[in-house]
Each structure stands twice: as C-alpha cells, then as structure tokens.
Amino acid sequence: MSLSISDLSIGYDGVAILDDINFNINSGSYLCIVGENGTGKSTLLKTISNLHKPIFGDISFGVSRREIGYLSQQTAVQKDFPATVSEIVATGTLSKGKWYRPFYSKQEKELISWAIEKTNITDIRDKCFRELSGGQQRRVLLARALVGAKNFIILDEPTTGLDPAATKDFYELLEKLNRNDGITIIMVTHDVESAIRYATHVLHLQSDDYFFGTLGEYSQLRKGGADE
Amino acid sequence: MTALELLRFPFVQYALIVSALMAVCASLIGVPLVLKRYSFMGFGLSNVAFMGMAFAIVIDATNSLAIVMPLTVAATILLIGFGNRFKKISGDASLAMITVGSLAIGHFAINTFSMRGNITADVSETLFGGMRLLTLQMPDVWQSIALTAAVIFFFAFFYRRIFAITFDVDFMQATGQRPLIYELLLSAITGVVIAMSMNLLGSLLTASLIIFPALSAMRLFKSYKTVVIFAAIAAATCSLLGILVSILFELPVTTTIILMNITLFLVLLAVDTLRKILV
Numbered sequence: 001m002s003l004s005i006s007d008l009s010i011g012y013d014g015v016a017i018l019d020d021i022n023f024n025i026n027s028g029s030y031l032c033i034v035g036e037n038g039t040g041k042s043t044l045l046k047t048i049s050n051l052h053k054p055i056f057g058d059i060s061f062g063v064s065r066r067e068i069g070y071l072s073q074q075t076a077v078q079k080d081f082p083a084t085v086s087e088i089v090a091t092g093t094l095s096k097g098k099w100y101r102p103f104y105s106k107q108e109k110e111l112i113s114w115a116i117e118k119t120n121i122t123d124i125r126d127k128c129f130r131e132l133s134g135g136q137q138r139r140v141l142l143a144r145a146l147v148g149a150k151n152f153i154i155l156d157e158p159t160t161g162l163d164p165a166a167t168k169d170f171y172e173l174l175e176k177l178n179r180n181d182g183i184t185i186i187m188v189t190h191d192v193e194s195a196i197r198y199a200t201h202v203l204h205l206q207s208d209d210y211f212f213g214t215l216g217e218y219s220q221l222r223k224g225g226a227d228e
Numbered sequence: 229m230t231a232l233e234l235l236r237f238p239f240v241q242y243a244l245i246v247s248a249l250m251a252v253c254a255s256l257i258g259v260p261l262v263l264k265r266y267s268f269m270g271f272g273l274s275n276v277a278f279m280g281m282a283f284a285i286v287i288d289a290t291n292s293l294a295i296v297m298p299l300t301v302a303a304t305i306l307l308i309g310f311g312n313r314f315k316k317i318s319g320d321a322s323l324a325m326i327t328v329g330s331l332a333i334g335h336f337a338i339n340t341f342s343m344r345g346n347i348t349a350d351v352s353e354t355l356f357g358g359m360r361l362l363t364l365q366m367p368d369v370w371q372s373i374a375l376t377a378a379v380i381f382f383f384a385f386f387y388r389r390i391f392a393i394t395f396d397v398d399f400m401q402a403t404g405q406r407p408l409i410y411e412l413l414l415s416a417i418t419g420v421v422i423a424m425s426m427n428l429l430g431s432l433l434t435a436s437l438i439i440f441p442a443l444s445a446m447r448l449f450k451s452y453k454t455v456v457i458f459a460a461i462a463a464a465t466c467s468l469l470g471i472l473v474s475i476l477f478e479l480p481v482t483t484t485i486i487l488m489n490i491t492l493f494l495v496l497l498a499v500d501t502l503r504k505i506l507v
C-alpha cells in the first residue's frame with residue numbers, strides 16, 4: 001500500500017468542505033483528482049502534502065514523507081528567480097541530506113544528473129530559471145521532485161498555463177515515469193479529457209460527495225451518466 | 229588632501245572597515261529578503277530599530293544595543309519568520325503599520341521624555357547616521373568583524389537551505405523537512421544585522437544596503453550563488469568609495485554611500501536593458 005486515506009475530513013477553520021474521505025492506492029498507481037472549481041481538490045492535495053492540517057482523519061504513506069516528491073503550483077516568487085536549473089533541481093536532495101553537511105555529495109550530484117536526464121532538460125541545466133518557457137520550468141520542478149523521491153510524486157495542476165503541445169509532452173513524460181519507472185503519481189488536474197487517459201485511478205470530487213475508482217469504473221460511470 | 233593621506237587617520241580606517249563589513253552583512257541578508265518580496269521589510273525593521281534607539285536615548289542607556297537588538301529581532305521573527313503562517317492581518321498592512329507606527333512612537337518618545345539637549349541631532353543621527361560612523365572606536369570594529377564572521381559562516385554553512393526556503397518553502401514542508409527552523413534562524417540573523425547596522429550606520433543606510441546590492445546583482449547575474457557573491461562585493465565597494473568621496477568632498481557620508489548604491493543599480497539596469505534590446 002502506498003497511500004491510505006481513512007475517515008479524512010478537510011476544510012478551513014474547523015468547517016469541513018469534504019467529509020469522510022476513504023481510499024487507498026497501491027504503489028505504481030496513477031491517481032487523477034478531478035472536479036469542479038471549489039470542490040476542494042487543492043485543499044485535499046495540500047492536506048495530503050502536509051501543507052494544511054486535516055480536520056479529522058488519517059493519511060498514511062507506506063514510506064516517509066522524505067521519500068515523496070512534490071510539484072507545487074507556480075508561485076509569484078519563482079517567476080523571476082535568479083537561479084540556474086541545476087541549482088533548483090539540486091534542492092530536491094535536501095529532504096534526505098543531513099542538516100550539518102554544507103555541500104552536495106558525489107552521490108547526490110549523480111542523482112541530480114539522473115533527474116535532469118530523465119526530464120530532458122540536460123541542454124538547459126545551466127540556464128537561468130526565469131528565462132525558461134513555462135513548459136521548461138515545469139520540467140525543472142518535476143526534476144527537483146524526482147531527485148527527492150524516486151517512487152512517489154504529488155502534483156498540483158502541473159499544466160496550468162501551458163499550451164496544448166507542452167501539456168501533451170508533460171503528460172507523456174509523467175506517463176513514462178509511471179509506466180517505465182514505476183513511480184506512483186497523484187495529480188490534481190482541470191482538463192479531465194486529456195489527463196485521465198493516463199491514469200489508473202480517478203478521484204472525482206463533488207460539492208459534498210466524491211467518487212473513487214479505477215479509470216475503467218469511472219469511464220463506465222460517465223458513459224452511464226451521459227446515456228440517462 | 230588625497231585619498232591616500234586620508235587612510236592614515238584611524239577614524240577613517242575604522243569607518244572603512246566597519247561600513248564595508250556591515251555592507252556585506254546587510255547585502256547578504258538582503259538577497260533572500262528581496263527575492264521573497266520582503267524588500268520593504270528592511271525599511272520597516274530599521275524603523276523598529278529606530279524606535280528601540282529612541283527608547284535607549286530616553287532612558288539614557290549606556291548600551292543602546294541591549295534595547296535595540298531584542299526589539300528588532302523579535303519584530304523580525306514575528307514579521308518574517310511567522311509572517312506568512314498566521315495571516316490574520318495582511319503582510320502588507322502589518323508592515324505599513326509597523327513602519328509608520330514605530331517611527332511615530334520613537335519620535336514621540338524622544339521629544340516627550342528625553343532629558344538630553346539636542347533632540348533634533350539625536351533623531352537625525354539615528355535616522356541618517358553619519359556622526360557615529362566617523363567616530364568609531366576599536367570595540368566597534370571588533371564587533372562588526374565578529375558579526376560578519378558569524379553571518380558569512382551562517383550563509384556558507386546553510387547556503388543550500390537558505391536557497392531552498394527562499395525559492396520554495398512549500399516544497400520543503402511537503403517533503404518532510406522543517407523549513408520553519410531555517411526561516412526562524414534566518415530572520416533572527418536578519419534582526420541582529422539590522423539592529424547592529426542601524427546602531428552604526430543609521431536606519432536609512434541600513435535599509436538601502438538590504439535592497440540595492442541585491443537588486444543590482446539580480447540585474448546582472450543568473451545564478452543564486454553569483455547573485456549572493458556579487459551583492460556582497462558591490463555593497464562593500466560602494467561603501468568604501470562612498471566614505472572616501474564624502475570625506476574628500478565634504479559630503480554627508482551615509483547618503484553618499486546610498487547614492488553610490490543607487491548609481492550602481494541604475495548603471496546595471498541600463499546595461500541589462502541595452503543587452504535585452506540588442507540581443
């Protein structure tokens with residue numbers, strides 16, 4: 001078991017927006033979280049990622065949090081940040097590095113190179129982050145997530161602001177990581193049609209309810225809904 | 229008198245050493261502040277330090293740092309360390325209130341309770357510095373050497389974490405690290421530097437040293453490491469030049485240093501803009 005959510009209740013200031021969430025996913029799964037605006041997708045992801053306190057319930061990973069990669073939504077600070085691609089990717093190793101070691105070890109440097117290759121950003125590794133395109137920036141942040149976690153990655157709307165081609169590239173990269181490298185993926189997304197194609201499971205949030213199931217079950221449900 | 233002859237005077241030597249060292253400290257803490265969009269924080273916190281200094285003047289404290297330091301460090305930790313975690317009042321509003329409020333309270337306290345004769349001189353010196361910088365003693369020099377050594381050690385040792393909390397706190401939190409520890413540590417050091425710098429250089433120069441070198445460096449350099457190193461070098465150079473120029477031409481010392489920093493920024497801005505147009 002890779003992630004197990006039980007009796008989870010999420011919300012703000014003690015007021016729940018979603019109650020009694022229960023689901024499990026195994027390692028190697030690819031879970032897409034979808035739903036209308038304001039149904040709590042981001043809140044759920046933040047709660048899972050330890051950025052927001054749950055009102056009630058348990059979230060347990062099969063591994064330590066330090067084994068998890070996280071790709072946040074782009075912040076304003078990052079947009080014009082003067083840092084090279086490799087400087088940013090390198091910070092992915094910090095979750096495992098000892099606090100009293102001031103430099104990156106040889107092993108960590110190899111890991112950084114590995115992630116840079118995996119995400120096809122080798123040719124821009126010495127470039128400045130703020131001079132990259134949106135799609136390239138997203139790959140850099142994915143590389144950073146990969147460095148810290150070779151087997152579990154959480155992403156919050158990673159393709160916002162990307163054009164269709166860059167979006168497709170990004171999804172295909174994620175699919176490869178999932179299929180070939182067995183990396184578990186949890187992703188919040190807006191574009192249901194193109195994103196869930198790659199998923200193994202879908203969590204569909206509604207205003208006070210949710211659906212959780214495999215991609216097949218979800219497609220069946222949607223087809224059924226359309227026939228009615 | 230030439231610049232070389234000036235260097236023979238101990239008071240000039242002290243001023244050069246102390247201002248260059250404080251410039252290095254202030255510009256180092258300035259880089260993460262500016263990048264986190266806390267540029268104005270430097271000014272707000274210098275004003276808090278001003279208020280502390282005013283209290284020290286009122287009670288005629290022998291060691292004003294004993295009051296300025298804890299006050300400034302506490303304000304820094306509250307504003308920067310915890311600032312984005314407890315958003316009851318927006319960061320922008322609380323900063324504005326603190327900037328204006330501490331200036332007013334400080335001025336009020338000096339004017340109302342101070343037993344000393346020349347109030348205007350006290351206020352002017354605390355805000356704009358100058359006299360203090362040209363009348364430094366050996367202990368002041370040792371103090372700034374110790375502070376600079378500590379700040380440089382902190383930056384070198386925690387360089388990767390400082391970078392990480394500047395770039396993305398959420399990532400650290402989500403991957404099971406403890407960014408709050410490093411944020412608190414950095415803001416404590418920021419508070420110490422601002423208090424010391426305000427005591428030696430006045431609050432306006434302190435605020436300038438936090439923003440201008442960092443902004444200048446960001447115009448020219450593309451990696452975090454080079455930005456940090458260049459900011460420190462640029463700040464120290466502007467201070468050294470500023471002091472020599474101001475003594476030679478009888479100009480006000482702290483504002484001359486600030487104008488040096490502004491000039492450097494404008495030149496680099498022009499270079500950067502030209503480069504973008506030409507390429």
Ligand SMILES: Nc1ncnc2c1ncn2[C@@H]1O[C@H](COP(=O)(O)OP(=O)(O)OP(=O)(O)O)[C@@H](O)[C@H]1O
Nearest residue numbers: 012013017035036037038039040041042043044190
């Ligand atoms: N900081 C906050 N304080 C209080 N309520 C909040 C806060 N952030 C979000 N909410 C509320 O929680 C609900 C869920 O918000 P959330 O951002 O999780 O939705 P979402 O599914 O991610 O929406 P979107 O598709 O627009 O990104 C919304 O009704 C929103 O108003």
Ligand SMILES: [Mg+2]
Nearest residue numbers: 041042043157
């Ligand atoms: Mg959202």
